[in-house]
Amino acid sequence: MNNREEIAQALAKSGYIADGELATAVSLMQLLRRPLLLEGEAGVGKTEVAKALASVHDTELIRLQCYEGLDQSAALYEWNYQRQLLSIQAHRGGDADAIEDQIFSEKYLLERPLLAAIRRTKPPVLLIDEIDRADDEFEAFLLELLSDFQVSIPELGTIEAITIPHVVLTSNGTRELSDALRRRCLYHYVDYPDVDREARIIMARIDGATASLSLQIARMVEGIRKEELRKVPGVAETLDWAAALVGIGVHDLLETPETVHETLMCLLKTHEDKSRLTREVTARILGKVA
Amino acid sequence: MSCCGDSPGYEELDEVSKLVATKLAAFLRTLRDSGFAVGPREGQDAASLMAAGYAGKPGLLRSAFKHLFSARKSDWDRFDGLFDAFWLGRRVRSRSRTIGSTRAANSPSLKSLQDRKSEPAGGEATDQIPSDGNDAPEDRAGEGRMEGASRAQNLSEVDFRRMADPDQIEEAHEVAASLAKTMRTRLTRRDLARRRGYRLDLRRTIHGNISHGGVPISLVKRQHKAKPLRLVMLLDASGSMSMYTGVFLRFIHGVLDEFREAEAFLFHTRLAYVSDAMKEKDASRALDRLSIMAQGAGGGTRIGESLQTFNRWHAARVLHSRSCVMIVSDGYETGDAALLGREMAALARRCRRIVWLNPMMAWEGYAPEAAGIKAALPFVDLYAPANTLKSLTELEPYLAKL
Numbered sequence: 181m182n183n184r185e186e187i188a189q190a191l192a193k194s195g196y197i198a199d200g201e202l203a204t205a206v207s208l209m210q211l212l213r214r215p216l217l218l219e220g221e222a223g224v225g226k227t228e229v230a231k232a233l234a235s236v237h238d239t240e241l242i243r244l245q246c247y248e249g250l251d252q253s254a255a256l257y258e259w260n261y262q263r264q265l266l267s268i269q270a271h272r273g274g275d276a277d278a279i280e281d282q283i284f285s286e287k288y289l290l291e292r293p294l295l296a297a298i299r300r301t302k303p304p305v306l307l308i309d310e311i312d313r314a315d316d317e318f319e320a321f322l323l324e325l326l327s328d329f330q331v332s333i334p335e336l337g338t339i340e341a342i343t344i345p346h347v348v349l350t351s352n353g354t355r356e357l358s359d360a361l362r363r364r365c366l367y368h369y370v371d372y373p374d375v376d377r378e379a380r381i382i383m384a385r386i387d388g389a390t391a392s393l394s395l396q397i398a399r400m401v402e403g404i405r406k407e408e409l410r411k412v413p414g415v416a417e418t419l420d421w422a423a424a425l426v427g428i429g430v431h432d433l434l435e436t437p438e439t440v441h442e443t444l445m446c447l448l449k450t451h452e453d454k455s456r457l458t459r460e461v462t463a464r465i466l467g468k469v470a
Numbered sequence: 471m472s473c474c475g476d477s478p479g480y481e482e483l484d485e486v487s488k489l490v491a492t493k494l495a496a497f498l499r500t501l502r503d504s505g506f507a508v509g510p511r512e513g514q515d516a517a518s519l520m521a522a523g524y525a526g527k528p529g530l531l532r533s534a535f536k537h538l539f540s541a542r543k544s545d546w547d548r549f550d551g552l553f554d555a556f557w558l559g560r561r562v563r564s565r566s567r568t569i570g571s572t573r574a575a576n577s578p579s580l581k582s583l584q585d586r587k588s589e590p591a592g593g594e595a596t597d598q599i600p601s602d603g604n605d606a607p608e609d610r611a612g613e614g615r616m617e618g619a620s621r622a623q624n625l626s627e628v629d630f631r632r633m634a635d636p637d638q639i640e641e642a643h644e645v646a647a648s649l650a651k652t653m654r655t656r657l658t659r660r661d662l663a664r665r666r667g668y669r670l671d672l673r674r675t676i677h678g679n680i681s682h683g684g685v686p687i688s689l690v691k692r693q694h695k696a697k698p699l700r701l702v703m704l705l706d707a708s709g710s711m712s713m714y715t716g717v718f719l720r721f722i723h724g725v726l727d728e729f730r731e732a733e734a735f736l737f738h739t740r741l742a743y744v745s746d747a748m749k750e751k752d753a754s755r756a757l758d759r760l761s762i763m764a765q766g767a768g769g770g771t772r773i774g775e776s777l778q779t780f781n782r783w784h785a786a787r788v789l790h791s792r793s794c795v796m797i798v799s800d801g802y803e804t805g806d807a808a809l810l811g812r813e814m815a816a817l818a819r820r821c822r823r824i825v826w827l828n829p830m831m832a833w834e835g836y837a838p839e840a841a842g843i844k845a846a847l848p849f850v851d852l853y854a855p856a857n858t859l860k861s862l863t864e865l866e867p868y869l870a871k872l
Contacts, residue, residue, distance in 0.1 A: 184530075204533045211522065212515050212538070219543060261672035268684035316791055353543075356820040359507045359786050362541035369546045 183207060187236065196225070196232035197373070197380045205368045206233065215326055215347035217362065220370035223414015225381075226350040229370070230307035233346060240304040242345070244293040246314035252321065256331060258290045284335040294322075298329055298341035306345040312355040323361050373415065375402050381415060382422045389426050396433045396469050397422050400440070403465035404447060407457065413447040421446035434470055437463060490520060497556050504552060505782050507541050528558065544782075544816075645724060645863050668693065700731035702788055702821070704780065706799030708738040708771035714829045718798050721862060723748055733788045737776035743784065773803050773842055774810035781816050793821040798856065800830045803842025811845035818849040827865075831855035 188203040198206075209216050218226040234241035244255055264283040271279050282288075291299070297306040311319065325331065329341035349365060351357060373381060378398040382389050389397075401418045413421075424443050430436050441462045448454045494516060501508050515538060524531045532553045540546045674690035703722050707715050722734045726748050736742045789795070795817060803810050818824055826846065830836050831854070838844060838853075847853060856862055 201533050201536070204530065205537045208519075208534055208537055211519070214515070214538075216537075259673065261676060264676065265684065265686070272683070353819055355791050356542075356785070356789070359541065363507045363509055363512065365541075366537040367540040367542070367546060368537055369540075369543050 190236040191232050192384070194232045194235040195384050196228055197377055197384055198229075198232075199373070199377065202229065202368060202370075205366055206236075208366055209346060212366070213344060215349055215365045217349045217351065217357075217365035217367050218370050219351050219353055219367070221372070221412065221414065222352050223416045224370045224372055225415045226370050227307065227309060228415075230305055230309075230348040230350075233348065234305040237303070237305065237346065239302050239346075240300065241307060242293050242297045242300075242304050243307045243309060245309050246311050246318070248313055248315055250314045250318050254292060255294050255318070256292050256325075257295045257333060258292065259284075259335075260288045260290050263288055286336070289333075289336070294325060295331055295339070297345040297347075298331065298343070299339070300343060300345070303343040304345050306347045308347065308349045310352060311349045311361075312351040312353060312357060316358070319358055319361055323358075323364060326364060372405060372412075375399055378402070378415065378418060382419065385419050386422045386426055389422055390431070393425070393431060393433070394422070397425065399469045400433060400465060401447065403468055404444075404457070407461070407465075409448070409453045409456065411449050411453060413449075417447045417449075433466060437466055440466060490525065491517065494520065500552065500556055501539055504548070506539055506545055507786075508539055512538055532557075645721065699822075700733070700790065700793040701725060701729050702793055702795045703732070703734045704741075704776075704795065704797045704799075705734065705736050706738070706771055706773070706797075707736045708802075710771065710800055710802050711798075711829070714798075719748075735780065735784070737771070737773070737780075739772050739775075741776040741779045741784075771799065771802055771842075772805035773799060773801070773846075774805045774807070774813055777810065777813035777817060781813055781820070785817070785820050789820045791822060794823045794825065795821050796825045796827065797850075798827045798829075800828055801826075801838065801840050801843030801846065803840065803845075807841035807845045810842050811848075814846045814849040823851045824849060825852045825854070826850040827854055827856035827862075829856060 184203050184207045187206050188198055188200070191198045191203065191206070205216055208214070216229075218229060220226055230243075231241060267283050267288075268279060271282075293306070297304055308322070311322070314322075326347060329344055330338055332338045372378075375395070375398045378401065379391070379394040382394040382397055383391060386394075397418065401413060401421070405412050421443060424446050425433075425439070428439060428443070430439055433440050441459055444457060444462065445454070448457060494513070498508055498513050498516075516535060519534055519538070520531070524534055532550065535553060536546065536549045540549055669692045671690045671692045675686050675688075676684070678688060678690055679686050703725060705715065705718050705722060722744075725732050726734060726745060733743075733745045734748055736744050814824070826843075828838075828843070831838075838847060854865055856865065
């Protein structure tokens with residue numbers, strides 16, 4: 181438990197400015213050995229948590245991107261059929277048992293992310309990204325894997341986990357996840373950062389962003405998020421914008437309202453939003469920043 | 471959710487004092503009553519957390535429990551209030567929402583209605599003949615209200631009864647059957663081994679050709695698998711819809727019969743699960759059960775609240791990712807329209823498609839101006855008029871695309 185502050189510091193060192201609750205979640209992950217389920221709007225930095233976690237533990241990040249129709253052969257393992265066929269042809273006339281043993285050995289096994297994650301000597305961070313995009317069947321299969329950490333391959337036998345990975349799941353909430361999976365996980369809702377934290381994130385990530393500029397940018401973005409937009413800008417967009425402003429050489433938003441308005445394309449990704457934020461609106465929000 | 475997980479792991483009991491364990495068990499029960507999905511494993515982990523020293527720091531314990539017990543955003547947002555109310559004794563509003571399933575909530579009123587029904591003559595008598603002086607005034611006032619409500623219900627009750635007309639039942643079943651045929655199957659992206667397919671299944675090909683010495687002669691292919699669509703119907707049975715409830719009830723009856731997977735709910739000021747009642751073999755008993763359930767329908771429609779109940783208590787069981795939710799309502803929300811919007815958003819995340827059938831739409835000059843329907847429309851995939859069985863058949867080509 182005393183490592184909570186350490187975790188927060190270590191996360192900060194890796195460039196991720198966490199809120200206090202996330203540090204608790206990470207320490208619980210280790211204590212209870214449960215996966216961590218992160219939910220939140222797109223662009224609030226859910227995937228970044230896993231990356232930061234990997235650098236905190238100084239370990240590999242194994243990522244499984246989910247999509248509809250994702251199945252075992254893309255997520256867990258697959259036999260290298262082409263090589264197997266070649267091998268059968270090459271050893272034509274040989275001892276059938278020997279050939280069988282050979283083509284169903286690990287040499288012919290293609291490791292996919294889930295299998296890879298449990299066969300590392302140092303526990304990696306396993307990021308199962310956008311689990312809501314996968315279908316129910318895959319979710320059920322994942323549930324089984326996450327509770328037993330063993331994989332059974334009919335031709336090869338059961339493969340036990342060498343180490344238990346740190347599992348992070350993310351979801352955008354496009355589909356409701358099953359209660360069983362939710363219960364299995366620690367839950368953390370990632371919200372848009374407050375002004376102070378967002379400013380610190382900008383300072384940590386963008387070289388050359390001064391404290392005053394970062395704070396101005398963060399306040400501006402907060403103002404924009406309060407407008408009625410179709411696509412609310414996330415932290416990634418904020419960072420893009422900050423990088424653009426720093427690159428152009430802006431030091432103070434109030435001095436260069438024209439540039440501010442013209443670079444808003446970094447934040448607003450639909451035509452509707454772009455036309456909603458007219459120069460007057462930009463000026464109004466900018467006025468509140470001061 | 472399990473009912474046997476009240477006691478956290480016994481091995482922890484020597485560390486956590488027995489008192490704390492009891493309190494923790496009570497807290498778990500509170501959470502469960504509020505709809506949290508908390509099992510014995512969570513209880514065990516919570517106990518071990520308390521033993522690990524979290525118990526001494528309420529702020530930290532709350533944060534840790536929040537991660538452990540929450541399973542979705544609504545849990546996440548409510549947890550702090552529940553925790554404070556239970557452990558720190560602060561009064562919080564959200565604590566009061568701890569009532570069980572809607573059916574349980576319905577039962578007392580159902581019972582009283584049934585009792586009333588069994589002696590209709592008496593009821594009528596008190597209505598016509600002035601009381602003989604024995605009745606207390608407040609008693610009479612109460613009766614008067616009940617009387618008014620049930621008289622308003624007469625219309626829909628007649629409609630329900632018409633369901634007993636065999637021709638109409640048949641027609642309803644025909645419509646439902648043809649709809650069921652077109653909506654029954656959806657392609658999934660998940661493959662199944664097939665002789666004719668678009669992709670080669672190497673694993674099965676190799677296995678199937680062992681007898682040929684590994685030379686792939688007969689090929690096995692993969693093809694998309696078809697999966698049944700589940701239809702969940704939510705029917706507005708409020709006063710403003712009374713002209714149509716009969717028609718749609720017949721339709722629902724047909725759907726429940728024809729679809730492999732279908733569920734039905736009625737709602738007015740609250741939500742009632744009617745699949746079981748509708749599936750009743752004995753037709754007259756089914757009608758009895760239904761008209762009793764529908765009698766609660768008096769004044770307004772609380773669509774938002776009904777949907778909230780649905781999302782909280784039924785959705786996890788009834789919906790999966792290949793469900794289509796069909797809401798039949800005129801959208802006159804007497805409750806909070808903003809709540810309706812929020813619940814529609816939550817519902818949209820859970821299911822594949824939402825169809826909103828609005829009988830009023832067939833009226834000339836109707837525009838979706840009511841606050842309720844305005845809040846709900848952004849989340850609706852198909853918004854269509856439907857006031858007769860015929861208009862339902864006309865919807866078929868659209869529904870087939872869902």
